[in-house]
Amino acid sequence: MTERTPTAADGHSEHFAHLSLTAGGGPSATPRPAGTLHVVQFSGGIGSWATAMRVAEEHGTDNLILLAADTKAEDPDLWRFVADAGAHLGVNPVIVADGRTPWQVFADQRFVGNSRIAPCSVHLKQKPCRRWLTKNADPERTVLYVGIDWNEQRRVPAIERGWSPWTVRFPMCEPPYLSKDQMLEWATAVGLTPPRLYQQGFTHNFSPRFGDVSASSTKATSSIHPLSLLVALGLTAMMRMARGVVLRTPAAGRAASSA
Template identity: 30%
Template sequence: MIRKPVHVAMYSGGASSVYVAYHMLKTYGRENSLLFFANTLWEHEDSYRFMHEVADYLDMEITYRVDGRTPEQVIYDYEFIGNSRLVKCADELKVRQIIIFLEELRDEHDLEPILYFGTGSQEQQMVENLKEFFADFLFEPVETRFPLISTILEEIDIKQIIEKEWGIKLPIMYKLGFSHTNCGGRCVRGGFQYYAQLFQTWPEIYREQERMEEEFRGNFNKNISILKRDEGPLTLREYRDELEQNGLQRYLSFDDNTVPCVCK
């Protein structure tokens, strides 16, 4: 069966994803395009503002999907807290919602989805993982495209284009120094630099993550943590003690290759 193609931007509160959506729309037109957003319920309110202002600029509606659980609830459901290498929250709250949506497009609307990600060449491992996952998707592969690698010149300043040419303020998390906008600063894939930035910017949210980790460790009697050092656990409470004793600056300069979530 030959289905009509539909171009689907994996839309989020990140600058890369919205610029890829813009590029997709210019190439294929609004009538052949969709913006897809899987809501984790943890996003910063300014990220929602940004997504909606960009959608208005593009004259497009956002297709929302929501599991209904927060990442913390997923962590308890699977008794696994997650880290930069492996998470269940993204699998459940983002990837699973994408799968359900793709099945709807094919089975209910006779459409063949082509997915667009705002992932760049600096995240090559994520690109390969996404290609492999959707190539083996159920019984039929789903085509994935990465315009920041294949089409768009990476020399362009996407953030400046959004602010200067589109007239839309970037999400506040960029302004505050975060490398991405996932989950309002509570991303369990964040590393040392990310959590140092969180502690400096929003210490109350850091302590929320610390509370979640401590309660999880106690409830399940597991010696695991979000951060790792020398292949062993380093709790957020222990890391906070280091930050308070040694000063934040040395940790804010770490390049620990924080891994963004699937939609970026």
């Protein structure tokens, strides 16, 4: 596993909705009590950014950690936004990585991810972050923050179980409730350029370079390059054959069921 810090661009300081930052990048809120580590799962999405802003408002930035996982498949503009957001808060993001791409994980696991099971998320995001937390964040003195919003509150119990023994909080599930569009407007208002994938119709700031056919993006499949889709479907077929799954055409399936 590797760990690095990105090069950050200069941020801007304006007031919007919840947080006012000083010209030097420090929070206007009273710093949180010494000894508590506040770790934001910083995916590079607008929800995790808004979460970091609310945490900084309440607790300051002295013990604020922006923990990001590099899957080697993100849109390059995601890392531009991570660096800019970190500079705006005055915090250098901590970036961890397994070192593999999603396709290497699929090959190693002999399984291609989908909307219900995402091995790339487990191996490329959760495990590297958990290793960092285990080494650097005492559960007794750490609060972990996840950037889901009020539309995703059903996920809270599973996320809390998954990140045990750390205490987990969900600032964007609390009032005042914001939509993604409002979060994007907030980022613009404080001088940041929102991630470009939102402008292209994605609902999440993540898009593997080989075409995203796993759980990570909600962009329409028709937007994927045909060659990328062909490779993905071919890999799926090979994995199924390796696992002993018999593949049949729709016609063959109908014939078998009517026999």
